[in-house]
Amino acid sequence: DQQVKQNSPSLSVQEGRISxxxxxxxxxxxxxxxxxxxxxxxxxxxxxSISSIKDKxxxxxxxxxxxxSAKHLSLHIVPSQPGDSAVYFCAASARDYxxxxxxxxxxxxxxxx
Amino acid sequence: DADVTQTPRNRITKTGKRIMLECSQTKGxxxxxxxxxxxxxxxxxxxxxxxxxxxxxxxxxxxxxVSRQAQAKFSLSLESxxxxxxxxxxxxxxxxxxxxxxxxxxxxxxxxxxxx
Numbered sequence: 641d642q643q644v645k646q647n648s649p650s651l652s653v654q655e656g657r658i659s660x661x662x663x664x665x666x667x668x669x670x671x672x673x674x675x676x677x678x679x680x681x682x683x684x685x686x687x688x689s690i691s692s693i694k695d696k697x698x699x700x701x702x703x704x705x706x707x708x709s710a711k712h713l714s715l716h717i718v719p720s721q722p723g724d725s726a727v728y729f730c731a732a733s734a735r736d737y738x739x740x741x742x743x744x745x746x747x748x749x750x751x752x753x
Numbered sequence: 754d755a756d757v758t759q760t761p762r763n764r765i766t767k768t769g770k771r772i773m774l775e776c777s778q779t780k781g782x783x784x785x786x787x788x789x790x791x792x793x794x795x796x797x798x799x800x801x802x803x804x805x806x807x808x809x810x811x812x813x814x815x816x817x818x819v820s821r822q823a824q825a826k827f828s829l830s831l832e833s834x835x836x837x838x839x840x841x842x843x844x845x846x847x848x849x850x851x852x853x854x855x856x857x858x859x860x861x862x863x864x865x866x867x868x869x
């Protein structure tokens with residue numbers, strides 16, 4: 641059973657609007673969460689992270705929210721741009737995992753001009 | 754030049770053949786990883802190495818082996834390839850985290866393997 645879930649395989653958003661990508665996890669030991677972005681024919685690249693001691697982290701147009709009680713995090717992109725079209729992976733880590741990451745299946749975001 | 758380089762980028766092989774995917778890095782990181790990506794499953798950890806003398810199995814190590822030849826080199830081998838090993842393979846590196854920070858992964862561009 642997947643410990644990190646991204647239940648929306650795809651999402652389409654109009655340019656300039658907000659994109660919200662969701663991620664749920666089942667292991668309460670996870671204490672660090674990251675979002676990666678992946679373009680076709682490239683490796684994933686780090687986007688933004690959040691520690692379990694915080695509930696929000698912001699970096700420019702990207703904000704990640706963490707709700708520990710619901711075991712849920714979300715990535716907000718405002719405003720969305722066509723260059724944001726990519727696959728977004730949520731990843732979680734726990735110290736008893738040897739600091740290894742468990743990845744979700746990804747959400748393909750399409751930002752329409 | 755890429756900090757994490759994978760070779761080959763694409764490979765088609767036949768069932769039963771031995772295949773090696775190579776990874777080299779110039780980031781100076783001690784930690785190296787091999788992941789595979791399958792549609793709908795995300796990235797799954799095959800093997801990881803926290804230094805040259807440390808090799809650990811990941812979530813899906815069966816059918817795979819690795820070799821850490823140097824700090825900068827980490828190879829993944831399929832001793833006898835089978836069709837369900839058809840996937841996109843990624844090498845990654847990281848540094849140990851500081852405090853609450855577990856350290857981000859830096860990925861190569863991927864090696865697409867097709868086993869017929």
